[in-house]
Structures are given as C-alpha cells and as structure tokens.
Amino acid sequence: MNAIVMHGDDWLALFGHFAGLSLLGVGGAITTTPEMHRYLVQQQHWLSQAQFGTSISLAQAAPGPNILFVALMGWQIGVNAAGGLGAGPQAWWLALLGMGLAMAGSLLPSCILNYLATRWAHRNRELLAVRAFKTGMAPIVVGLLLAIGWLLSAAHDQPARDWPLWALTAATTLLVWKTRLHLLWIMAAGALLGVLGLV
Numbered sequence: 001m002n003a004i005v006m007h008g009d010d011w012l013a014l015f016g017h018f019a020g021l022s023l024l025g026v027g028g029a030i031t032t033t034p035e036m037h038r039y040l041v042q043q044q045h046w047l048s049q050a051q052f053g054t055s056i057s058l059a060q061a062a063p064g065p066n067i068l069f070v071a072l073m074g075w076q077i078g079v080n081a082a083g084g085l086g087a088g089p090q091a092w093w094l095a096l097l098g099m100g101l102a103m104a105g106s107l108l109p110s111c112i113l114n115y116l117a118t119r120w121a122h123r124n125r126e127l128l129a130v131r132a133f134k135t136g137m138a139p140i141v142v143g144l145l146l147a148i149g150w151l152l153s154a155a156h157d158q159p160a161r162d163w164p165l166w167a168l169t170a171a172t173t174l175l176v177w178k179t180r181l182h183l184l185w186i187m188a189a190g191a192l193l194g195v196l197g198l199v
Contacts, residue, residue, distance in 0.1 A: 001047070003080060011097065014074070017039055018102050021036065021106070022107065022108070027140075027141030027144060029067045029069075029106055030148060031145060032144075036052075036073070040077070047077060047080070055069045055072035056069045075095045076095075079095045
C-alpha cells in the first residue's frame, strides 16, 4: 500500500472512531468490524483490503483475546503513515502510536461503561427490564457475527473462482453449529487447506 499522510486531527479521529465503536461492540470488538472496514478501508483509505483482512485473520488465529486485531490495524496504519517499515525508527514510533491509540480507543470507553453497567445490573438483576435486555441482545450479536462472516467471505472479486472459500465457510458454520469440535481443530483444518492451495 502507498504511504498515507496522517496529521494530528487524523490521529485523534482514529482514537475517536475506535472509542465510538467501543461503546457499540456488544458481543466483543469483532462485531464492529463492518463499520471499521467502512471507515478505515473505504472512507479514509488508511488500510488496504488485504491489510484489513490479514489483521483479523492473524489475530483470530493467534492465542489471546480477539481484540488483538484492533492493535494490528492500528500498527498497520502507523506503518502506512511512515511509508513502510523501511522508514526506520519513525515507522516503529508511528506504528506504536497507531496501535496505542486504536487500543486505548477500543478499551477505555467500553471498560468504564462495562464496569458501571455491570455493577448496576447486578444490583438490579431481578428487574424485568434487565432480564429482557439480556435476552434481546443475543440475536443482535448473532446478526453482527453473520455480517462479519459475510464481509470477510465476500471480499473477493472473483466468486466463480473462490467457490472453495464459500464451501469452507458453509462447512465451518455447520461444524460449529452442529458439533462440539474445538475451534482450534477447525482453524487448523482451514490453515492446512490454505497451505495445500485448496482454498
């Protein structure tokens, strides 16, 4: 990807965008990836489609919390702002700045809200409104996860050539839904199919 130009207000906008999404991330930060894609790739052009997809894939395959993809996106934005890792120490500093702003924006608002809301909900757990809210959020989270799956699967420009990816997506969905097979085995199978060049 070509170098991007980031000014002070752009860095604040990066923080603000992730802070806003932090408050919408019901079910985790992964549920806000369609909006991240719209803003970071399509509107601002701070990330390429490949960088966006790779950030999510790498973070989901790595052990640890799934919010790691936000750190990778921030890192990539910083590297792009420096013109690539070949820019030396400046690239590292900007990458760390991008990563720090993205993570702080993603974590601070939601952690504060979660702390306050959890304390209130625990004190009022018998209220009908609290029980209804918890029950009503389940289909919203499922819908957001389906939107993410669609976004990542439909990112290819040649659907006739990429039918194995669609088949793998459908098979994975069925395996997760109908079996108790551990997700690491499913990810390992997908990685093996990728290494073999089948998908």
